[in-house]
Amino acid sequence: MEVVLVTGPESEWHAKVSLRFEHVEVEGQKHTNSVDFGQTRTVDEVPILLRRAQLAILNPDQDPSSFQSLSDAECDDTSLKLMFSRNTVVIQIKGAETDITFIDLPGIIAGTAKVPN
Numbered sequence: 103m104e105v106v107l108v109t110g111p112e113s114e115w116h117a118k119v120s121l122r123f124e125h126v127e128v129e130g131q132k133h134t135n136s137v138d139f140g141q142t143r144t145v146d147e148v149p150i151l152l153r154r155a156q157l158a159i160l161n162p163d164q165d166p167s168s169f170q171s172l173s174d175a176e177c178d179d180t181s182l183k184l185m186f187s188r189n190t191v192v193i194q195i196k197g198a199e200t201d202i203t204f205i206d207l208p209g210i211i212a213g214t215a216k217v218p219n
Contacts, residue, residue, distance in 0.1 A: 103191050103192075103205070104122075104192045104193070104203065104205045105195070105204050106194040106203045107195050107198035107200060108194065108195065109197075109198055109199065109200060110196050110198070111197060112197055114197045115145070115195070115197030116142075116143055116195070116197060117141060117143075117148050117151070117194070117195045117196075118140075118194045119141065119155045119191065119192065119193050120136050120137060120138050120139055120191075120192045121155060121158055121189065121190070122134055122136050123135045123136075123137070123162065123189045136192075139154075139158065148193070150174060150177070152193065154169045154171075155191045156191055157169045157177060158170075159187050160187055162189065
C-alpha cells in the first residue's frame with residue numbers, strides 16, 4: 103500500500119486509487135504497469151474502494167474491473183484472496199492538510215519451531 107497525501111482546499115478533496123503491477127522480464131529487468139482503479143469525492147467510500155483494490159491486487163489473474171463493484175459481503179469471500187503480492191495499491195488523496203507519501207512495506211515473516219525441553 104502506498105499513500106500519497108497532497109495539500110489543497112478541503113472543498114477539492116478527492117481520492118484516487120490505482121494498481122501498480124510489477125513485471126519481471128526474462129532478462130531480469132523490472133517493468134511496472136499502473137492501472138486506474140477508482141476514485142471518489144466521498145470519504146465514506148474510501149474503505150470499500152481500498153478493499154476492492156486489495157482484492158484486485160491479490161488476484162492478478164483476474165481483470166481488475168471485475169472487483170470494482172463488489173459489495174462488502176463479496177469482499178469477505180475468502181476464496182478470492184491470496185496472501186501476498188509484490189504489486190501495490192496506491193491511493194492519492196488531494197485536499198489533505200500536508201504533503202506526505204508513505205509506503206507500507208511487508209515485514210519479515212518468521213516461523214519458530216518449538217524446542218523440546
